[in-house]
Amino acid sequence: MVTKIKALLPSAFVPVVISLWHKLRPFIRIIFFGHERYCPVCDSWTRLFLSYGPWNRRRKGVVCPVCFSHERHRLAWVFITTTTDLVCGLPKKLLHFAPEPEFERKLKRIPRLEYLSADLLNTRVIEKMDICGINRPDDSFDIILCSHVLEHVSDDRKAIRELFRVLKPGGWALLQVPVSGEVSVEDASITEPEERERLFGQIDHVRRYGLDIKDRLKAAGFQVDVIYGKDVTEPWSEKRPCAYGTSPIFYCRKAME
Secondary structure, three states, X not given: OHHHHHHHOOHHHHHHHHHHHHHOHHHHHHHOEEEEEEEOOOOXXXXXXXXXXXXXXXXXXXXXXXXXXXXXXHHHHHHHHHOOOOXXXXXXXXXXXXXXXXXXXXXXXXXXXXEEEEEOOOOOOOEEOEOOEOOOOOOOEEEEEEEOOHHHOOOHHHHHHHHHHHEEEEEEXXXXXXXXXXXXXXXXXXXXXXXXXXXXXXXXXXXXXXXXXXXXXXHOOOEEEEEOXXXXXXXXXXXXXXXXXXXXXXXXXXXOO
């Protein structure tokens, strides 16, 4: 359903529709109310999650109908709000690449958190920025969020080094990429959209990551923990399927000097 809506709309209208959907949220909660699924991102109980993906790879029970969060968003939000120091009250600077609208709204409301959204193509962000050349001094940010960006970047190792460079010692970054298998697959000579989709899962992906992305993160200097849905602490007492998916998040820390 979500994929069909996005396909029918020019890209310029997608933010408008999302904004309208947000304003209609009280009614959406009523329409989809139930006790089968819980979304920790928008704190909503619904009777179902929506399907997502092209017809030949469509997955059911993925998207929250209230806030449009996917499995990876729910996993990331539960982890950062229950395990990290994001909301500890101390002043912090956060860099958010390719910001998710619901995350952006929530993060901007956190007291004493200086928030900067960035992207190379998205015009809604606070600052246009190339992840391979972040225009900030070393040790600028306490927190970095970057979800499903690196698989689009030709020189991902350079991007990872940049993320490490601008992170403060003692800071942390939450990085997410689509993960399939153990070993990453990439070939810079593959430029045809159809072939990229076949090999890498999407026409604008330049590789398919395996769990060995952890080695690339460590090579840049990060201390890395791989976190799956089963590893997070659910902040609600009555357990209901939240649908975290199978891809992990990579919790990357920069050691104190």
